[in-house]
Amino acid sequence: MIKFKNVNKIWPNGNIALQDINVEISDGEFVGIIGLSGAGKTTLIKTVNKMHPISDGDLIVTMKDDKGEDVEYNVSNLSGSKLRKFKSRIGLITQEYNNVQGETVLNNVLCARLTRMPWYRKIFTIYTKEDKRIALDALYKLGILDKAYTRAGSLSGGQQQRVALARAISQEAPIIIADEPVSALDPIFAAQVMSDFEKINKEQNITILINIHHVELALKYTTRIIGVREGKVVYDGPTSKVDKNVLIQIYGENYNEEDIA
Numbered sequence: 001m002i003k004f005k006n007v008n009k010i011w012p013n014g015n016i017a018l019q020d021i022n023v024e025i026s027d028g029e030f031v032g033i034i035g036l037s038g039a040g041k042t043t044l045i046k047t048v049n050k051m052h053p054i055s056d057g058d059l060i061v062t063m064k065d066d067k068g069e070d071v072e073y074n075v076s077n078l079s080g081s082k083l084r085k086f087k088s089r090i091g092l093i094t095q096e097y098n099n100v101q102g103e104t105v106l107n108n109v110l111c112a113r114l115t116r117m118p119w120y121r122k123i124f125t126i127y128t129k130e131d132k133r134i135a136l137d138a139l140y141k142l143g144i145l146d147k148a149y150t151r152a153g154s155l156s157g158g159q160q161q162r163v164a165l166a167r168a169i170s171q172e173a174p175i176i177i178a179d180e181p182v183s184a185l186d187p188i189f190a191a192q193v194m195s196d197f198e199k200i201n202k203e204q205n206i207t208i209l210i211n212i213h214h215v216e217l218a219l220k221y222t223t224r225i226i227g228v229r230e231g232k233v234v235y236d237g238p239t240s241k242v243d244k245n246v247l248i249q250i251y252g253e254n255y256n257e258e259d260i261a
Helices: 041-047 080-087 105-116 120-124 129-141 157-170 188-204 215-221 244-251
Strands: 002-010 017-024 030-034 054-065 070-074 092-095 175-179 207-211 224-229 232-238
Touching: 002 041, 002 175, 017 041, 017 232, 030 041, 030 188, 030 215, 041 175, 041 207, 041 224, 092 157, 105 129, 105 157, 129 157, 157 188, 188 215, 188 232, 224 244, 232 244
Parallel strands: 030 207, 030 224, 092 175, 175 207
Antiparallel strands: 002 017, 002 054, 054 070, 224 232
16 A cells, blocks of 8 residues: 655745645556646655655555565655665656667566565575566566567667566565656557556556656556656546546646647
8 A cells, every 4th residue: 555644845945745635546556646747646656665755744655575565664764774665665667768778678577576685696696486586477468578588779669668567566565656658659568568567567566657748648557647747636536437628627727738748
């Protein structure tokens, strides 16, 4: 579970990014976060892994550890090794893919296993058979197993984003936050990647928070929408309940589907 309680984020220059956020996200939800550019969408999802520390309020993340036991984290209080371990349990996907272009797809995915290695294996980058099995299985689930020994830089944008998603799966993270993961893709690849998110959400019960500009994709694939406007949550509910009036509430009276998409 991810729980925002009276969360605010104020930048050093005094600009308010988030105002009085009160949201609870349960295990296994697929949440689309929508709103105009600058509304606070990216800030909202990046507070979850403390890339953007909150200014006040409480942000509590509860997830299972390797033993299957629930552990509660007060994100604001985390630092040092505890913060690094916490971040290793949250997958992060961005529009830049973050793949090493000269490395093979498999090596890019295997990088996710580094956080689970003892120091001596990290130094020499020694992966076990189990590490490789997990990485190859992730590639198989996303339909790109045949690209395992191909250089990442030779792949299409959609395939590269699948590599990034496979890396998050191999990280065995119960939560994935995705910041505009399809904004740089053409419509066909964007839909394929969103379908991949939907698949792993359903099959592996991974909680996914996705910040997305493409409203039509958010409405097609996610199960819950959080609408953000000027740092405030103005809609939080089932995707099925989002209509034109809700979208006007999120985007304003001048909402135009072609402009937003």
